Amino acid sequence: MIEQLIAEGFSYWPLVLNGAKALLVLIVGWIAAGMISRAIQRRINATPEIDPTLGNFAASMIRWALIAVVLIAVLGVFGIQATSLVAMMGAATLAIGLALQGTLSDLAAGFMLILFRPYKIGQFVDIGGTSGTVKTLNLFVTELATPDNVQIIVPNGQAWGAIITNYSHYATRRVDMVFGIDYGDNAEQAKAIILRIAGNDPRVKSDPEPWVRVTNLGDSSVDLTARVWCDAVDYWELKFSMTQAVKESFDAEGISIPYPHQVEIKKEG
Structure with a gap:
């Protein structure tokens, strides 16, 4: 009985050995694929002439290609030859394609994104x-x-x-701001204040020139729209600083900014 168990144990030994080899190949190959792809990515991204987007995409392609080679090597440990693997993959292509329609669509879209680079x-x-x-x-x-x-x-x-x-494709952007003033205020004075602030800010470009017009007569305000151009990287900071500067200048020069309010009327019965 003991001899039979030992004999059966030895019969499974090649399978266990092959499993250990396959696991070792898989672990080493997976780690190596990641290291190689990262090294290639760093190398490509260190070249100023090459866009980093291409470097990341190429590294991703190389990593998955190396992983595919590792999987083929793992199957080879179990005696499955590459030709047999190709035949198996050919037979399973339809089923895999149907099961992974979304993934294959993402893969194809990835190539389109890297080709047209939106x-x-x-x-x-x-x-x-x-x-x-x-x-x-x-x-x-x-x-x-x-x-x-x-x-x-x-x-x-x-x-x-x-x-x-x-929002970052072009080097410059237009900043649009709307300021409301009271109907009793001087619109030309308010426009002059906005243009002065824009002219004093070095981030505002002179070409195209800053533009301010009366664009709407609201229920409680006359709306002035200001349009200035700046570098794309300065967009938000310029918008924030000009909004604050216009508010402070309006306060200093007696231009009021109306806001919605309610009047309560009490009737004495």
Whole structure:
């Protein structure tokens, strides 16, 4: 009985040995694929002539290609030859394609995104209503970071099929601001104040010239729209600082900014 158990144990030994070899190949190959892809990514991104988006995408492709080679090597440990593997993969292609339609769509969309490059790493974009700074574009997903540093993962298939608004594509942007003044105030004086503030700010470009017009007669205010141009990186800081500067100058020069209010009328019965 003992001899039979020992004999059966030795019969399983080759399978256990092959399993250990396969696990070792898988672990080493997986780690090596990650190290090689990261090294290639660093190398590409260190070249100023190459866009970092291409570096990340190429590194992602190389990593998955190396992992595929590792999986083939693992199957080879169990005696499955590459030719047999190709035959098996050919037979399973239809089933895999049907099961992974979304993934294959993301893969195809990834190639389209890298080919047409509607956005690059570091740019601030809106993809189908989701806004953020592009952190990564790989084979399957686009990673965004919101202004409050929340990670958002967008499948490439959805990104390619959505409306993409790229706020960082052009070097300059127009800042639009609306200021309301009282009907009793002098509109020309208010316009002169806004233009003076814009002219004194070095971030405001002189071409095109700053523009201020009366654009609306509201229920309780005369609305002035100011349009100035600046570098894209200065957009928000310029908008914030000009809004505060106009408010302070209006206060100093007697221009009132109306706000909605209610009047209570009491009738004596």
